[in-house]
Amino acid sequence: QKEVEQDPGPLSVPEGAIVSLNCTYSNSAFQYFMWYRQYSRKGPELLMYTYSSGNKEDGRFTAQVDKSSKYISLFIRDSQPSDSATYLCAMSEDDKIIFGKGTRLHILP
Amino acid sequence: GAVVSQHPSWVICKSGTSVKIECRSLDFQATTMFWYRQFPKQSLMLMATSNEGSKATYEQGVEKDKFLINHASLTLSTLTVTSAHPEDSSFYICSAVPSGGKAFFGQGTRLTVV
Numbered sequence: 001q002k003e004v005e006q007d008p009g010p011l012s013v014p015e016g017a018i019v020s021l022n023c024t025y026s027n028s029a030f031q032y033f034m035w036y037r038q039y040s041r042k043g044p045e046l047l048m049y050t051y052s053s054g055n056k057e058d059g060r061f062t063a064q065v066d067k068s069s070k071y072i073s074l075f076i077r078d079s080q081p082s083d084s085a086t087y088l089c090a091m092s093e094d095d096k097i098i099f100g101k102g103t104r105l106h107i108l109p
Numbered sequence: 110g111a112v113v114s115q116h117p118s119w120v121i122c123k124s125g126t127s128v129k130i131e132c133r134s135l136d137f138q139a140t141t142m143f144w145y146r147q148f149p150k151q152s153l154m155l156m157a158t159s160n161e162g163s164k165a166t167y168e169q170g171v172e173k174d175k176f177l178i179n180h181a182s183l184t185l186s187t188l189t190v191t192s193a194h195p196e197d198s199s200f201y202i203c204s205a206v207p208s209g210g211k212a213f214f215g216q217g218t219r220l221t222v223v
Contacts, residue, residue, distance in 0.1 A: 043214040101152040
């Protein structure tokens with residue numbers, strides 16, 4: 001079993017819809033949980049960062065962590081065409097970060 | 110937020126030549142930087158951990174003699190792809206971690222070996 005599992009998509013949703021992106025993991029020692037957005041041919045950009053179970057909200061983005069289930073989610077409200085990108089979940093125990101494969105998201109105008 | 114600058118953003122080189130990629134942390138010091146490789150539609154694969162003032166730590170399967178890493182200062186790490194071949198063509202990305210496991214990434218370098 002891979003340490004981090006993420007559905008690669010692609011996921012296509014209409015503009016304005018709520019998007020739900022998810023990852024599962026197997027290493028209970030992970031302490032930090034992150035979501036990155038990556039546009040084509042660009043480096044990943046940190047979107048959300050958390051280290052505890054529960055929800056963290058930032059504008060249209062909400063990150064959710066459930067350590068008991070080893071499951072993390074990213075919700076995007078009022079999705080926009082500019083949100084179309086690849087979203088990578090990532091988690092770390094120390095400085096070493098393990099990434100999911102990324103989910104390609106398409107927001108249809 | 111923290112800024113990591115990577116240069117060049119793209120490079121084309123001839124097979125057999127060497128290419129150097131720079132990664133700089135602009136507003137913080139980084140004793141550790143990381144180098145990743147990303148193939149199309151794939152996730153980032155950690156190649157090596159660059160440690161300031163000491164030898165880099167390479168992941169299994171990564172040739173240390175081919176991918177030379179130098180971390181000469183707290184704000185600069187370089188990756189040199191030596192004797193590049195077409196199969197080395199990829200997207201190379203560096204990252205630095207200022208604190209608490211939160212990594213910031215460079216813009217990436219697209220290397221094409223012809």
